Amino acid sequence: MATSWEHLLGGYATNTLTDEEKRQLYEAALNDQALFDALADEEALKVMLADPEARRRILASLEVTERSGGVSDEKVKWEELRDLLGHEQSALHLSSQPPTVIMMVGLQGSGKTTTTGKLFPAVWDKPRSWPLWPISPTSGLLPHNMPC
């Protein structure tokens, strides 16, 4: 799971943080050496993007991509996944003999962790009180508060 301040790092070099976000980030940096080091490293990208010519070149390359109208990677992956897993919706079948293994599949940012987090209390509150063990294919068994 991303460190609490890590989500703001991406806005530093592009200079797109709001005043409140800046305040949060810089206050944290004064007390956190890892964040301070990360921001110091990010300065190189900031300098690169501060050059108007470099910024223009980068923006132009991104706008060319947008106009080319190609099919997005996400759309291709989503269609592949849908074809693989099926188009129909079906009810969740919980095994009478635990454990029930549920695999969460989705594109990055599609909400796998969020959905799992929302399912957790619903399953936990059931009379059977089955524990939820999030497992990552790369990290193995994770604590309950970690993303799947």
Place this chain on the structure above:
Amino acid sequence: MTRDQIIGQLRERILAFATSRGSRDVAEDLAQEVLLVLHKKYPQVTELTELVPLTFQILKYKMLDLHRRNLRRGEYHQESIDDQPLADPGDDPAMQAEQKERVGQLIEALQQLGARCKELFRLKLQGHTFPEIQRIFGERSINTIYTWDSRCRKQLLALMGGRWGTTIPQAGEGKKKTVERNL
């Protein structure tokens, strides 16, 4: 938080950062030089949101300056001073060329990202804030945008070889070492 309190904490952070990238003596000199610039040239800057980025800016230039000074003194390569050209006070052409090359690498790396990451980067470069990007994407939670952006940043950094900046050798070391490494 007062300016003195902020500067006191900044000194500790700069010292630890510079020590992790070189010797303690060099780190102390570097921290001292950064604070001196803040004290002499920017006494009017008191806000945290201005002082911290200003410090990073000065730190970067002081590190580059130190690298150039060491290069001229022959700290990395024992060469005759007669073979070294006179120092140019302007921008180093080699640095400029490397910067241009890094921009090219960044453009190539961006092309390899997914459509969403490209769009996020484009919107940020156009000056949109995260709350504005949230509205453009029509997302209910800003945390979704933060998560996407954090992942896109990591992908981009990996495609850039794990660092945004140039490679600067450390004083007293005979070979190159990445100074501006990233997480």
